[in-house]
Amino acid sequence: MNNCFVPMEAEILRADQVTKSEKHFTLRMKNGCRMDFAPGQILEASLFGFGEIPLGFASSPTRKDSFDLVVRTVGRVSGAINKLEKGQSVFVRGPLGHGFDLDRLRGHDVLIIAGGIGLCPTRSLIQYILDRRSEFKGFKLFFGSKSPQDQLFLDDLSAWRNSPDVEYHETVDKGDPGWTGNVGVITTLFQKTKITPDTRTVICGPPIMYKFVIKELEKSGVPHNHIFVDLERRMKCGIGKCGHCQINDKYVCIDGPVFSFDQIKHLEEVFG
Amino acid sequence: MSAVKKARVAFFDFTCCEGCQIELTNLGQDVFLGLLEHIEIVEFREAMSEQTKERIDIAFVEGSFSREADRARLEEIRARSNLVIAYGACAATGGINALKNHTTDYKKFVYSKDANMPHLDSHNALPVSAAIKVDFAVNGCPMDRNEFVYIVSHLLHGKTPVIPNHPVCVECKKRETVCRYHLGDHCMGVIARAGCNAPCPADGIPCEACRGFIDQPNEAALVKVLVEKAGFSNDRAKNKSRMFTANLRSDVK
Amino acid sequence: MSYFFLKESDLKDFVRKLISSAPVIAPVARKNKFVFADLESPDELRLDYDITILPPKKAFFPPNQTLLSFKENKATSAIRPREQILFGVHTYDVKAIDMLDLLFAENNADNNYLANRKATTIVAMTPQAVSGRAFWESVGKTVQPNGHDALMTKIREGYVFEPRTPQGTRLTKSGIFSQASSGQLDEASKCQSEIAAKCPEKLSHSTREISDKMRASFNNEKIWHTASLDCFSCGTCNIVCPTCYCFDVQDQWNLDQVSGARYRTWDACLTEDFAKISLGPAGAENFREERAERFRHRMMRKATYLNSRLGGPACVGCGRCSEGCVPDIADPVKIINNVMES
Incomplete structure (x- = not known):
């Protein structure tokens, strides 16, 4: 009988310590299992004895038969996973939840706003759009991090800075002597470019960020049903049972983690 | 591992x-x-x-x-x-x-x-x-x-121990121990940190909160139930949590 | 289906035969309360119980349940249902089981629950006694108990036994049953309405009215702050609730430190850490930090959040939360009636 809690084994093909607390893994399913996910979906990653944590896919399904995860050391499970190296295994259940509704993005201008580790799940979408660039109109990307040392995916960032396929803007809350770019909160990037009202916008970042970003989008005339938010909660089971990730009557793990802002803006518990 | x-x-x-x-x-x-x-x-x-x-x-x-x-x-x-x-x-x-x-x-x-x-x-x-x-x-x-x-x-294994931050009540209920308050007694389990599997109430004696308070104990409500439900005098109710949790009380000097 | 009758004097033999066929979980006395427990003898059976400390959901969704065992990197599913008979479940508790059946099957089927549930034959019982805080007569009136295999109702001379499934019918082979007379059926139906009328507490509004008004009261901080002033965040109201099904999942090693188990344990949304996530060195984010928020969340879940999925409120009016709450602030009737009057 199928047991929805028994995970599948995935082998670590690559493990890079990208910042002091974050590690970037590339994984491939073992034993003939497949991981057919869409950008924005999540999985539960675990090590036996340590437990499980929810993570968003950090790569696009359009790329190879492997997938990427970025793990920030915040607790028992993430700490244990981040001690792993190439050739070892992580145990995963997924894909879970609802990702980005690509049909609602295709044929439109797309703006992705990512704060900090929020770049991980959105990287899946960024790669997807870059791989199928002709299906989308204008493509802008805002990325904000605490400091230059906290920036993730440095190779990607330098590629995006020079890519004709994406209009990339970045900022740090606090610069350092080597930093020549923008300093300030992520909303300061709105001054760098013009956002058309037709833009489909995806937001993923720390809880505090959403309110301010949405205010800016409203100023640009972007309607609420064109804004998509990728939310984080304590997703313990990932299958809509355990109750920990509830936002009012919504379960982030199955109704989300990506929601249209329109769908959840009336929920009091969304942004606290 | x-x-x-x-x-x-x-x-x-x-x-x-x-x-x-x-x-x-x-x-x-x-x-x-x-x-x-x-x-x-x-x-x-x-x-x-x-x-x-x-x-x-x-x-x-x-x-x-x-x-x-x-x-x-x-x-x-x-x-x-x-x-x-x-x-x-x-x-x-x-x-x-x-x-x-x-x-x-x-x-x-x-x-x-x-x-x-x-x-x-x-x-x-x-x-x-x-x-x-x-x-x-x-x-x-x-x-x-x-x-x-x-x-x-x-x-x-280098893993931070998982220690509950919920009261002993959770464990009493899970093992269906009859609540001390339903037997006319008092109990400190309402503010005591669980993790022991509540052996004392199961053996017929009140929890004395020997494992300390949960992180956010409702001390005022404790005094209230000790007076209203367990029949303690006001003084006794106020002093009760000095037995094991004197250093965790909000009035600790 | 036809209706059967079992004489009071034949009850013990019937139960003894059931015990010899499969484990029978039924109400027994514990101090001045009652609990569902594996029956060793029919003498322990207390069909005159008013309410049990925990609801019977524990028969298929135990407080601690191993989901898988592991040894190094190999996991083995722990789904191993046992055929069992859950005997004497009050009708309001059957309604709650129906809800859990739906919730565990919906979206992603959870066989850790469903396999145990499927292996369980449920004999429901019209309550013979009403607990001091019951209000099951006035809650979710349009929802009828459905998942039981048979219903027993005590009348003067014995029990009217109404099988609802082939399993329920099969149980009658284990006892000296006769066809119930129409007089006995009338008496049973009279007993059912008489006992319902004895519920000491009562909701005064319809499910729909309650759901709408409760949802609209979300931002009424005064109500939730005042109602939760004496709350210990102890989670008793969750743990004893027949419709609560939240759980935490943890791993534990065995003594050998290489094998172990991943298990789930009932969790409670009233407890402080329920919605808390770790941010590492940056501390933690608690999405329901205030006890008033957690107190409100439980009531929203009971009165409105799940209604569209369940076809009624996620509350069956058993009164366990009211009875279990030491400061006596968890009573849904008092909370809801207070909101309705606000």
Whole structure:
């Protein structure tokens, strides 16, 4: 009988310590299992004895038969996973939840706003759009991090800075002597470019960020049903049972983690 | 994850009855020998005479910090230990020793003419963490031996122990213990940190909160239910949580 | 289906035969309360119980349940149902089981629950006694108990036994059953309405009215702050609730430190850490930090959040939360009626 809690084994093909607390893994399913996910979906990653944590896919399904995860050391499970190296295994259940509704993005201008580790799940979408660039109109990307040392995916960032396929803007809350770019909160990037009202916008970042970003989008005339938010909660089971990730009557793990802002803006518990 | 190399473990005692170390000898042969597959006990006064000055992986410190003279020894233990674990209620919270913290005249009543002897000189009974950095705690009076094994297992794997932050009520309900309040009694389980599997109420006695408070105890509501549901006088209700949790009360000085 | 009758004097033999065929979980006395427990003898059976401390959901969704065992990197599913008979379940508790059946099957089927549930034959019982805080007569009136295999109702001379499934019918082979007379059926139906009328507490509004008003009261901080002033965040109201099904999942090693288990344990949304996530060195984020928020969340879940999925409120009016709450602030009737009057 199928047991929805028994995970599948995935082998670590690559493990890079990208910042002091974050590690970037590339994984491939073992034993003939497949991981057919869409950008924005999540999985539960675990090590036996340590437990499980929810993570968003950090790569696009359009790329190879492997997938990427970025793990920030915040607790028992993430700490244990981040001690792993190439050739070892992580145990995963997924894909879970609802990702980005690509049909609602295709044929439109797309703006992705990512704060900090929020770049991980959105990287899946960024790669997807870059791989199928002709299906989308204008493509802008805002990325904000605490400091230059906290920036993730440095190779990607330098590629995006020079890519004709994406209009990339970045900022740090606090610069350092080597930093020549923008300093300030992520909303300061709105001054760098013009956002058309037709833009489909995806937001993923720390809880505090959403309110301010949405205010800016409203100023640009972007309607609420064109804004998509990728939310984080304590997703313990990932299958809509355990109750920990509830936002009012919504379960982030199955109704989300990506929601249209329109769908959840009336929920009091969304942004606290 | 495969098991790690044997951890060097030592036990030390300060102001306490050493009951938590005795409790360890009650683990039973299978569990105790099973543990010894993974740990090497290098100092344990209750069961062996050897002492060590070597480096220690896990130091279990029993007893509260109640004499300034103990500070140097605690610092020495800290300096040569990778992990320091407050072992039992006295070490974790000051425990029952902290009963004395709000009294002034106990010495006279207990020791009479000897009250001023220098060896009786002590300050407030405090948790070990008042003197040195403590990594984790094994709560309880005595500590719960099953939880001890559980915590050691976590530490062997480098995992932070999972200690509940919910009251004992959760555990009583899960094992369907009839609530003390439904038997006309009182109980401190409503504000006490769970993790012991609530043996006291199941054996017919109230929880005394020996594992300390949960992080956010509703002290005002406790006094209220002790008066209204358990029939305590106002004074008794207000003082009740001084037994094991004097140092955790919001009025601690 | 036909209706059967079992004489009071034949009950013990019937139960004894059931015990010899499969484990029978039924109400027994514990001090001045009752609990569902594996029956060792029919003498322990207390069909006159008013309420049990925990609801019977524990028979398929135990407080601690191993989901899988592991040894190094190999996991083994722990789904191993046992055939069992859950006997004497009050009709309001059957409604709650129906809800859990739906919730565990919906979206992603959870066989850790469903397999145990499927292996369980449920004999429901019209309550013979009503607990001091019950209000099951006035809650979710349009929802009828559905998942039981048979219903027993005590009448003067014995029990009217109404099988609802082939399993229920099969049970009658284990006892001396006769066809129930129409007089006995009338008496049973009279007993059912008489006992319902004895519920000491009562909701005064319809499910829909309650759901709408409760949802609209979300931002009424005064109500939730005042109602939760004496709350210990102890989670008793969750743990004893027949429709609560939240759980935490943890791993534990065995003594050998290489094998172990991943298990789930009932969790409670009233407890402080329920919605808390770790941010590492940056601390933690608690999405329901205030006890008033957690107190409100439970009531929203009971009165409105799940209604569209369940076809009624996620409350069956058993009164366990009211009875179990030491400061006596968890009573849904008082909370809801207070909101309705606000």
